[in-house]
Amino acid sequence: MAISLVARAGAIAAISALALTACSTGGTDAPGASGDCAPSDGPVTLTFTSWLPGVEEAVEIWNEENPDIQVEVQTGPNGNGGTYQNFFNQLAAGNAPDLGQIEFDAMPNFRVQDGLENIAACEGILEAEDQFVPWTWSQVTFGEEDAVYAIPQDTGPMAMFYRADLFEAAGIPVPTTWEEYEAAAVQIRAQGGYINNFSQSDINAFAGLVWQAGGEWFSNDADGWTVDLTGAETTQVAEYWQGLIDNDLVAVYPPWTDEWNAAYNSSELWTWVSAVWGANTIASGAPDTAGNWAVAPMPQWEAGASAAGNWGGSTTAVLKGSDHPYEAAQFALWLNTDADALTAMNRTANIYPATIAGAELPVFGEGVEFYGGQKIYEVFAEAGNNVDPNFTWGPTMTQVYNDVADGFSGAVSGSGTLLDALTAGQDATIAALKAASIPVKE
């Protein structure tokens, strides 16, 4: 009996151990300043992980022109939806892809984890600086000399997508201020619709709204980081949306789900304040509403102002441990500067390039059918000019987004408020920074 008990206990121990996960640590070698970046001998194959819809088409152009440098595309969920986690795991295991799509807000996170190759020494990279919109370039260099950690791909200037047909039929003026937006929300609600969906998990979109209001969550100086998730501007934005939630003026569907798409497709939701690439999201998620949408600048806090926020925007980074940094850097530079590649990516994913010349490409002057033929990129170009370029991202954004989203989940389902969530997120972020030995001011 005693023996069988021990045996059974052992079996249980073995089974419970299933809970244990195998993890491994990344290399801790110092990031080389600008070391060598020599071409490889012979043909190479690069792996590239991206979630950009249809990025394969642009890569196909490269593969045809460069038989000796073939790029294989691996697609995955969007960064915070799982790809970043994969990258962190792959980096720790030493088998990351050569190239990866990383959004600007995640760059410091990858830099802190030593996940990025410095490609400044690679041919043509430092010289490419002039081709890019200045703030995008400073996001990939962290303001350091002789350092380039990725090539900017696109930016995410924000505007308001709205159902032109519904607004017109209902005789509601298209809102230009947040005050008007709330008034419109009341009228739309009276008709059975919702003006928008408050996304409890897109904290980067919320950050875009704070960005527009002039707030900033992180700043960094010689003494360390300052975390400010509850500043005056953030509070203003949080209280505004809390009011809309409390009065049932916005829907609270989990975003990026079929339920959410269906709400747009069935005309229940009338607007989406989103980034330029959101044009693709609506077109693919709500095909029945084609032709009925239009784009206007974001509603403003002050009438007559023209401030805009930014949501997303990506880079193509050469991940640590790549055997072919030279070729990878050449591909990354080509992908994000070549006219054909930028045009292809705009056609499949509606992205707006980070290069100055790219924005002048014919495709960005064309009307877009889904948006009633409106030249929507002109609105986003204008918004891009009105985005404050000095917004700093913290080094643990994955954690910030998770923690704030957990609080927002509570807020949209009736426990706590958005501001409570941000207050808790503030404490959690400081704790996470400390846990990672990153200097932080309290």
Place this chain on the structure above:
Amino acid sequence: MARDTAVREPAVRASRAVRHRGALAVFLVPFGALFVLFYLVPILYAIYQSLLTVEREGTFGPAVQVFGGLTQYISVFQNEPFWASIGRVLLFGVVQVPIMLGVALVLALLLDSPLVRGSKFFRLAFFAPYAVPSVIAAIMWGFLYSPNLSPFTAVTGAVDFLSAETVLWSIANVVTWVYVGYNMLIIYSALLSIPQEIYEAARLDGANQFRIALSIKIPLVVPALVLTGIFSIIGTLQLLAEPQVFQSFSNAVTSTFTPNLTIYSTASVPNISLAAAMSVVLALATFVLSFTVLKLTQRRTAQ
């Protein structure tokens, strides 16, 4: 001749054992190697990881992993969301496991009863959901619960199965649906191994089917119930797939909804050492809980 065998037998046995050593190795080494490689090594590595902390200079200075003793474990015990998630799955287990095992027991008894026709069909039908991968099951139920996309919008429009108050129980329903057939099968096979003579004796004593079930079958399948109970407790503490899938249906499922989800999101920070420490604590908690249940049920059986 007889004497001869008697004398030679031990020698034969010994040589047989020697001869079989090769065969033993053939059978044991593959298991042993895989067990060590994919079981012991990862466990030991996780324990090792959990003892490390990160040090660096400035923000972007090179990170160095140093021995941190029990630092990560202290963080685990101070981590409110982690303990809240353990509390949540314990509540889940206290309600869901007895219901699931109760239903499994009733179904097994029905299948075993001579009064039921088509028991082969029902046995397969009850078991079929277990063949559905839990992720697929969760997606399917997610759509069934969904207020606008469900085929039963009359029901889902009136009751919100995905709200903060209900979603835990909606997930419990999915888990029950998937695993009830599996547990039923274990209990049913225990029922099949009960000797027919006992039933005969019971019938001679005038016991009806209900009485037989109550006084003979259920007491005799208690070991199977203990086994399925312990498996279910372990499964409950390790819930991951269902809540993770439900994140795309309900905005009430947070990134720290269950202990394994908490570990997953901690690892994605990435704070792998803390995630490893949480894993070790969760494994120990599971072990202690399973062992306690085993001890308690055994004491009761002994009495």
